[in-house]
Amino acid sequence: MSTLYITKPNTILNVSDKYFQIHQQNQLQAEIPIHQVSQIIIFSPNKISPQATRIALSEQKPILYISEQGYLLVHLNDFQPPLSKTLIQQKKQWRNQTFSHLLAETLIRAKLHNKCTLLRRLNHSHSTQLATEAIKTLALLLEHLPSVNSHKALWFYHNKANNLYYPALGSLLPEVFQFHQRQDTPPLDYINTLLNLGYALLSQNLFTFIREVGLNPHWGHFHLNCINHTPLVCDLMEQFRAPIVEDLVINLVNSQLLTCDDFLPPDDLGNYLLSPAALEKFIYHWEAKLTAQINHYLAGQMTYRRCLQWQVQAYVDYLLGKIDFYQPLFVTWKANKPLALFPVKQTIKQRRFVSFS
Structure with missing residues (x-):
């Protein structure tokens, strides 16, 4: 398939x-x-x-329409999950504010940690002050995350992290690809176009796995109001954005597999669009990324695509009470070693902060 x-x-x-x-x-x-x-x-x-x-x-x-700017336009599907124990439990926990808050906090922790790890790896060989300060502040946000006790406060941490992370990431890229903020609509620089495209493809893959296990993708725990997106997909995406999409985009531009010549001249609105040949090139490397092997903390070597599927099933097991907590994917990195994935455990009674040492 x-x-x-x-x-x-x-x-x-x-x-x-x-x-x-x-x-x-x-x-x-x-x-x-x-x-x-x-x-x-x-x-x-x-x-x-x-x-x-x-x-x-x-x-x-399912059918996904993606715009020339790389962002998701329409997601078509007629799938209606049958009424099952899993679906009943999902709806119950969707309404459970304590469950939703703990899961949202877990996913935001994974998001912040993975983005910080990616910055550390890039900053190791080509340091910038902006990235160095962002790493320190993201670590502080992570340290104080367990004290957050409201949905609104979680969104503050989420947005604060993005406002720190993307300018720092831009400062670590080759000069012609540097950017200052995340802007998806419209994407007014090369990197935002590539990020749009990668996030849309990641969303589609997660949607397919969510649908396969009979979940309702519209019942999320953190992203409650989404336009052209499904909340549960957006929730589970947070742990994968940095290690899959952002890592891929960085590798493509740093290795010059994609250059400025792969983009068409800006349109009347200033959008930067990939040429048709470059789009095919991006998809080739996207598929290569999904089939790349990663060391999973439970199952050993597996592909990133299998990791996506595994984490969706872990969410199902958490819903049904088969496991005591949901383990998101945390990326670990050491100089001269590839990225790896490891678990950080969290329960209602016990929370652990991830050290960056």
Whole structure:
């Protein structure tokens, strides 16, 4: 089972018998057996025919539309999870403020830790004052996170971390790719365009795994009001943004696998768009990232894609009371060693702060 990406301009996805058909300029370019496709990702302004849409949704293959700027436009799916013990328990805990707060705090801790770790790795070889100060402040936010006792305060920590992190990250990139803030709509620099694209693809993968285990992706615990996004997907994404999306984007620009020449001239609104060839290049490296091996704290070596699936199942086990706490993925890094993932345990009675030493 694989993801079908529609990237080349003026492409229409159709269906005939048991095959998805890719047409360009009224000519058939390829046929893919329907049963081999798990999800479809279409980049604007390409199209999918009504017939192909109907077939895909009837077979529970979600369709994601992504804009030329890289952000998610529409997420189509007709999947209605059947009433089950898992779904009943999810709704119960969705309404449980204590459960939701503890889970949200756990995920924000993973977000802050992983972003801080990524900054430390980059700052190790090319230090900037902005990054050094951001690392110190993020560590302080982590230290005080257990004292946060409201949803509003958690959002303050979340937003404060973003306001520190992204300018620091920008200062560590090659000069032509440096940026000063996270801005998804519209993306007015190269990196924000790449981040939009990576976050959209990460969202789609998590959505698929959430749907497969019969959860309702609209019942989140931290992200309660999302536009064009699903709350539970946004919640679980927090632990993966830095080690998957941001690490990939940094590697692509630092290694010059993507350069300024891979972007089209800014449009009338100042948006920086990837060329069609560069978009295919990004997707190639995205798939390579998802199939890269990482040392998981419980299962040993596994791919990042498997990590996504594993963490969704861990959330299900937490909902059902099979485990006492949800263990998000924390990235650890030491000089001259690859990234690894390890657990940090948290229960209602016990919280542990992660040391950066």
